[in-house]
Amino acid sequence: MRRVVVLGMMAKTPVPGVVWQTLHYLLGLRSLGLDPYYVEAHARTPSMLMEHPTDDGSARAAAFIAAVLGRYGLSDRWAYQALHDDGRTLGMSERELATLYREAELIINLHGGTEPRPELCASGRLVYLETDPVQLQIELHDGRESTMQFLDAHCAHFTFAENLGTDACSLPVCDRFQFRPTRQPVVLDCWQGASESADPRFTTVAARAANLAEITGIIQAWLDSQPDDATILRKLEANRIPVAPILSVEEAVNHPHLRERRTVRKIRDRIIGEYDIPGVPLRFSEFPTELDLQAPFLGEHNAEILGRLGYSAESVSELEKVGVLGHGDR
Numbered sequence: 001m002r003r004v005v006v007l008g009m010m011a012k013t014p015v016p017g018v019v020w021q022t023l024h025y026l027l028g029l030r031s032l033g034l035d036p037y038y039v040e041a042h043a044r045t046p047s048m049l050m051e052h053p054t055d056d057g058s059a060r061a062a063a064f065i066a067a068v069l070g071r072y073g074l075s076d077r078w079a080y081q082a083l084h085d086d087g088r089t090l091g092m093s094e095r096e097l098a099t100l101y102r103e104a105e106l107i108i109n110l111h112g113g114t115e116p117r118p119e120l121c122a123s124g125r126l127v128y129l130e131t132d133p134v135q136l137q138i139e140l141h142d143g144r145e146s147t148m149q150f151l152d153a154h155c156a157h158f159t160f161a162e163n164l165g166t167d168a169c170s171l172p173v174c175d176r177f178q179f180r181p182t183r184q185p186v187v188l189d190c191w192q193g194a195s196e197s198a199d200p201r202f203t204t205v206a207a208r209a210a211n212l213a214e215i216t217g218i219i220q221a222w223l224d225s226q227p228d229d230a231t232i233l234r235k236l237e238a239n240r241i242p243v244a245p246i247l248s249v250e251e252a253v254n255h256p257h258l259r260e261r262r263t264v265r266k267i268r269d270r271i272i273g274e275y276d277i278p279g280v281p282l283r284f285s286e287f288p289t290e291l292d293l294q295a296p297f298l299g300e301h302n303a304e305i306l307g308r309l310g311y312s313a314e315s316v317s318e319l320e321k322v323g324v325l326g327h328g329d330r
Contacts, residue, residue: 003100008040015048038074112136127156140176141172229245262279299320
């Protein structure tokens with residue numbers, strides 16, 4: 001059976017869209033009678049899978065890939081190269097992976113997220129598959145040599161920009177490379193719950209869009225039938241449906257998580273006392289956790305600032321008296 005390698009980034013970007021997209025390529029190739037393999041060799045730290053800098057990100061990445069692909073009969077068809085760290089190969093052995101690179105019928109650089117190292121393009125079968133057009137076309141238009149060298153290492157180039165080169169697309173075209181339009185494969189067998197008896201009004205995106213009012217009514221009726229919000233959240237989460245409550249301003253301001261993250265924080269003003277303001281939920285190692293946000297009174301720093309410019313305290317006081325400088329207690 002002819003083997004095909006898909007170079008991806010599931011562990012680097014372990015979000016549903018990227019994982020689902022990658023799986024459909026692997027399963028789609030298998031449904032065509034090919035033998036697909038998945039490899040991550042992008043040399044990027046799997047930071048989204050790490051909780052602390054000291055975590056073994058490579059081991060976590062490998063565990064994540066194994067768990068995803070194991071559900072679809074691909075438990076022995078993957079490798080993770082820790083090129084960002086110690087260079088070890090997880091999943092397949094290093095020797096097995098080298099053989100796979102040499103003998104694969106095709107190596108697909110999905111997203112164009114993997115640098116075309118010699119072992120990947122040595123066979124002349126490395127294919128570039130662009131899933132996020134625009135930036136690359138602009139780089140080619142600007143004549144960026146590194147981008148051209150990157151693409152030169154591939155034997156063929158595909159893009160999701162189906163209208164590239166037509167009047168319907170304003171992106172610049174580079175004559176040096178011929179981009180062929182392609183679409184994301186969709187393996188219908190993966191859509192659990194669909195059946196011949198399913199209501200045709202809701203089986204496709206177009207059908208659901210045309211019947212949006214009916215879908216909204218069905219969802220609202222179900223929500224109304226539940227005893228409380230907590231039950232709704234529990235049932236949806238149990239079925240792996242992303243969900244979160246819509247909070248009122250008061251609920252958001254007093255939410256324990258937002259308080260803990262200091263997304264909402266209290267400050268004390270010298271005039272009006274203590275009150276809530278929006279905070280910054282991000283934390284930086286070399287930046288103070290929180291700034292003192294006391295607003296100065298009118299003219300409060302007149303003497304300090306003008307003193308640096310050579311003015312005496314008496315001169316500043318006189319300027320304030322005659323109204324040249326403003327000052328006050330608020």
